[in-house]
Amino acid sequence: MWKMTETYVTVCMRRGFADVKKRFQWILIIAATVMCIGAGAAAEDEMVTPPVKIINYRDHIEPILKRSCYECHGENKQKGKLRLDSPAAIRSGGRDGAIIRGKDPLRSALYQLCALDPDNEDIMPSKGDSLTAEELLFLKLWIEQGSLFPDGQSAGGVSENVPLNELDRLSLTLPAVSEAEEQAIEALRASGVSIEMLGKEQTLCAVNCSHVATINQEHLRCIVARIVWADCAAPVCDDALLACFAQAPHLRRLHLEKSVVTNEGFQQLSRCLELEYLNISETQLGDAIVPTIARLPALQDVYYHDTQLTRMGVMELRIALHER
Amino acid sequence: MTVFSRRQFIFSCASALCASSLARLHASESEVPDYRHPTARNIIYIFLSGGMSHIDTFDLKPNWKDQGPVTSCATDVDGLFVNALLPGCAKNMKHTALIRSLTSTQGAHETGRYMMRTNYPQRGTIVHPSIGSWSVYYKGTENNHIPGHVVIGAGSTHPGAGYMETKCAPLPIGDPRKGLQNSRRSKTISPERFDKRFELLQAVNAPFDAAYNVKEVRAYKDVYEEALALMRSQDLDAFDVNKEPSYMHQSYGDHTFGQSCLLARRLVEHDVRFVEIELGGWDTHLENFERLDELLPIFDQGYSALLSDLEQRGLLDETLVVVGTEFGRTPALTTDGNGRGHHPSAYSCLLAGGGIRGGTVYGATDERGAEVVDKPVRIQDFNATIAHAIGLPIDQRMYAPDGRPFTVGNTGAPLYELFR
Numbered sequence: 001m002w003k004m005t006e007t008y009v010t011v012c013m014r015r016g017f018a019d020v021k022k023r024f025q026w027i028l029i030i031a032a033t034v035m036c037i038g039a040g041a042a043a044e045d046e047m048v049t050p051p052v053k054i055i056n057y058r059d060h061i062e063p064i065l066k067r068s069c070y071e072c073h074g075e076n077k078q079k080g081k082l083r084l085d086s087p088a089a090i091r092s093g094g095r096d097g098a099i100i101r102g103k104d105p106l107r108s109a110l111y112q113l114c115a116l117d118p119d120n121e122d123i124m125p126s127k128g129d130s131l132t133a134e135e136l137l138f139l140k141l142w143i144e145q146g147s148l149f150p151d152g153q154s155a156g157g158v159s160e161n162v163p164l165n166e167l168d169r170l171s172l173t174l175p176a177v178s179e180a181e182e183q184a185i186e187a188l189r190a191s192g193v194s195i196e197m198l199g200k201e202q203t204l205c206a207v208n209c210s211h212v213a214t215i216n217q218e219h220l221r222c223i224v225a226r227i228v229w230a231d232c233a234a235p236v237c238d239d240a241l242l243a244c245f246a247q248a249p250h251l252r253r254l255h256l257e258k259s260v261v262t263n264e265g266f267q268q269l270s271r272c273l274e275l276e277y278l279n280i281s282e283t284q285l286g287d288a289i290v291p292t293i294a295r296l297p298a299l300q301d302v303y304y305h306d307t308q309l310t311r312m313g314v315m316e317l318r319i320a321l322h323e324r
Numbered sequence: 325m326t327v328f329s330r331r332q333f334i335f336s337c338a339s340a341l342c343a344s345s346l347a348r349l350h351a352s353e354s355e356v357p358d359y360r361h362p363t364a365r366n367i368i369y370i371f372l373s374g375g376m377s378h379i380d381t382f383d384l385k386p387n388w389k390d391q392g393p394v395t396s397c398a399t400d401v402d403g404l405f406v407n408a409l410l411p412g413c414a415k416n417m418k419h420t421a422l423i424r425s426l427t428s429t430q431g432a433h434e435t436g437r438y439m440m441r442t443n444y445p446q447r448g449t450i451v452h453p454s455i456g457s458w459s460v461y462y463k464g465t466e467n468n469h470i471p472g473h474v475v476i477g478a479g480s481t482h483p484g485a486g487y488m489e490t491k492c493a494p495l496p497i498g499d500p501r502k503g504l505q506n507s508r509r510s511k512t513i514s515p516e517r518f519d520k521r522f523e524l525l526q527a528v529n530a531p532f533d534a535a536y537n538v539k540e541v542r543a544y545k546d547v548y549e550e551a552l553a554l555m556r557s558q559d560l561d562a563f564d565v566n567k568e569p570s571y572m573h574q575s576y577g578d579h580t581f582g583q584s585c586l587l588a589r590r591l592v593e594h595d596v597r598f599v600e601i602e603l604g605g606w607d608t609h610l611e612n613f614e615r616l617d618e619l620l621p622i623f624d625q626g627y628s629a630l631l632s633d634l635e636q637r638g639l640l641d642e643t644l645v646v647v648g649t650e651f652g653r654t655p656a657l658t659t660d661g662n663g664r665g666h667h668p669s670a671y672s673c674l675l676a677g678g679g680i681r682g683g684t685v686y687g688a689t690d691e692r693g694a695e696v697v698d699k700p701v702r703i704q705d706f707n708a709t710i711a712h713a714i715g716l717p718i719d720q721r722m723y724a725p726d727g728r729p730f731t732v733g734n735t736g737a738p739l740y741e742l743f744r
Contacts, residue, residue: 097700107735165361194466199361211467279638303638
């Protein structure tokens with residue numbers, strides 16, 4: 001361990017980190033203490049920032065690439081259609097696509113392939129010595145820090161930032177799931193209701209109760225503010241259950257296929273102002289529901305095959321939805 | 325030993341050196357938020373086994389000398405042309421994202437199929453799970469009475485659940501018209517008697533199950549219990565395409581592939597999350613054009629009937645339909661002038677419905693269709709896109725029984741641009 005540390009200090013100094021030396025003096029003291037109390041075995045998955053702060057392409061990365069990679073990925077040869085001898089070439093990647101993905105070394109082939117086990121057939125460089133631990137660390141940090149080139153451009157691309165969708169944004173506005181809600185969700189799941197948490201903050205849920213015989217409506221009411229998508233495509237869904245879902249302020253999609261909801265019960269849905277999708281196929285619902293549907297401001301799609309809707313009712317429905 | 329042993333060594337050295345507060349600070353920064361926003365609930369994956377010729381189907385090159393006797397037709401997307409034998413696909417391009425820049429290094433059928441299905445290169449030491457099994461692993465089954473992963477018409481080389489437990493394994497269906505065979509209780513045994521027999525079986529097994537609580541023993545138990553749940557379930561009808569009216573059979577086509585698509589739609593209606601359909605015969609080394617004349621109408625009818633039917637039922641928004649194949653075929657015709665060889669470096673696949681921005685063409689190949697010239701998509705990226713669509717945590721590590729870490733995305737980056 002001491003040997004390793006010494007090498008590390010030497011490397012850092014050789015590479016011009018004068019301040020590192022000072023820093024190391026007291027780090028070494030701490031290290032000695034730590035080892036005395038036997039905490040040398042650190043948690044394996046706990047990754048630690050080493051003393052080097054900012055990795056610079058010219059000083060740290062280019063020399064590694066020059067020594068270990070240019071021979072096969074340079075001017076003379078372009079194995080795998082990959083060149084590593086210029087920032088532009090690194091950015092454009094090789095036959096297998098980008099070699100740097102976001103700020104994630106583990107998904108970036110440039111780091112990942114070099115960090116493989118030495119006896120793995122895919123390891124890079126495929127000829128000559130593997131990269132040293134220090135070199136790997138530099139590569140890793142460089143990618144984590146955004147793989148910047150001297151011109152300030154990154155190699156990681158922008159597609160890595162998962163775009164937020166509407167549900168993600170909505171999920172930000174709701175409080176975290178409370179303990180009581182957690183219990184309700186567990187109880188519902190135990191009874192066979194499928195509940196999937198959605199959105200960036202995982203504060204929304206999709207509920208599928210089409211495969212259960214009975215549903216504990218009290219539990220359902222407990223989480224009703226979080227329901228954005230409900231599947232009650234089964235005879236288990238009656239007016240009473242619909243009353244429950246009708247209280248969901250953010251309900252977007254509602255499946256009522258094969259349900260036994262009545263025309264009167266359906267009117268409760270007039271409160272679902274965010275409802276965008278409604279499927280009432282194979283139900284006994286008829287023209288009486290058209291005024292209720294027509295007043296739902298966000299509704300875009302209605303599916304209605306095998307219902308009691310007459311041609312007249314469908315036409316009214318179309319006009320109502322079309323006028324939006 | 326894991327692949328990161330060397331790194332772990334230096335990190336544990338470094339951890340010992342640096343103050344622990346520093347470590348925590350960094351750990352909190354590097355945590356990848358594990359959130360999911362699915363754009364689809366279900367997946368129907370149509371696997372064209374053998375290697376569909378991209379240049380004769382979705383990536384036509386009319387000015388290329390070896391294009392052969394292929395006529396093109398306009399689609400419902402401006403400026404996009406496909407083979408005239410695919411009129412149904414042409415009408416549904418508004419729901420479809422066409423990826424023309426898939427590129428892989430797997431030029432043999434088995435390894436190519438394996439990689440498409442599991443997202444990992446085939447190795448002798450382990451069998452990786454297919455994407456459908458990843459889906460069941462993370463999301464469970466929505467309908468507890470029937471399996472969440474069904475594979476129709478695939479051969480025995482399908483990787484299935486790989487190293488995962490049997491409950492993630494696909495239920496194989498051979499002939500869609502026959503549905504799930506041997507799944508009903510024999511008429512000669514009353515339900516009471518059957519239950520009594522099962523109780524006896526359980527009583528005999530219980531001590532063994534308790535003494536050997538390992539994966540293989542649990543697998544037997546899971547299979548029994550799932551089979552019984554299925555046998556008693558109302559949802560057994562989901563497997564019976566004969567319950568469909570005859571006009572439905574006609575619109576999907578009176579061939580195994582069409583009926584498989586119809587079965588897939590029924591299964592999705594019963595909340596089976598992942599259905600894979602295999603359509604073979606695309607390995608057109610000989611008589612490429614004659615074979616495509618037979619295959620394309622079959623594929624086109626089943627696939628376009630499936631999209632239209634899902635759309636009419638309000639399910640297309642929630643169901644991602646994937647058309648995948650293991651590789652493309654050589655733009656140059658073989659010496660006898662009528663066949664095409666394996667060509668993994670550029671090929672086409674489709675994604676439709678399920679939150680996909682329809683009418684998209686992603687990536688491009690050169691003037692011969694030989695090499696990708698724009699936006700290359702690796703198999704890993706393609707599968708990560710599918711995993712993203714059903715909301716799987718792409719980067720979350722799962723450890724195989726031998727301790728090796730795997731992720732469903734395997735370094736792939738989802739093509740977010742393809743989603744609405």
